[in-house]
Amino acid sequence: MKKGAYAVIFSNRLRDPAPGYDDTKDRILALAEIQPGYLGHMAVRDADRMGVTVSYWESEDAIKAWKAQAEHATARRMGREKFYEWFRLEVCRIERFYDFEAGR
C-alpha cells in the first residue's frame, strides 16, 4: 500500500452461530470494491472465529463516504445486532510500508 493512504483495521470475533454473516460479508465486500477510493483489502479469520480485516482507502473522505453508504450502514447495524461478539475498528494513516516476496 502507499504512504498517505488510509488503513481501516477491523478486528472482531463472530458469534456462534452468526446466521446470514457469510452472505452479508460477500455482498459488502463486492460493494466496497466499487466504492470510490477503495484500494484493496486483506481478511483473515481463524478457527476460533477471530477475524481481522484491513481495508485500504485513498483518503479519510473515501472512508466517510463508505461508512455512509446505505447498504453498508444496514450491514453494520446487523453486525452489532447479530454477527459480532465484539469488534474494534481503527482508522489509520499509513506512514511507511515494506513488503517481501520469497525468491523475488
Added chain:
Amino acid sequence: MKKGAYAVIFSNRLRDPAPGYDDTKDRILALAEIQPGYLGHMAVRDADRMGVTVSYWESEDAIKAWKAQAEHATARRMGREKFYEWFRLEVCRIERFYDFEAGR
C-alpha cells in the same frame, strides 16, 4: 487503542512447512511484551496459512527501537529466509477508533 498511537500491520503467508516458526513467534511476542512502548497486539491466522498481526506502539521511536532489538532482528531474517512466502508491513498512525461489545 488510542488516537496518536501507532499500529504495525503485518500481513503474511507462511510457507508449508515452516519449521521453527511457532517457537520463534512465541519468543518474539514474549519479547515484544516487555519492550518499551508496546501497547498490545492482535494476531489471527487461517487454515490457508494467511495471517495478520497488528501490534500497537506508543510512538514511531518505540517501533524503531523494537526493529533494532537484536533477537527480533535475527527473527526477522529467519522470517525472510525460512518462514514466509510473502509479507507486507505497514506502519500507521491511529487517527480514530471505535469499539463494540455485544450486550455491554
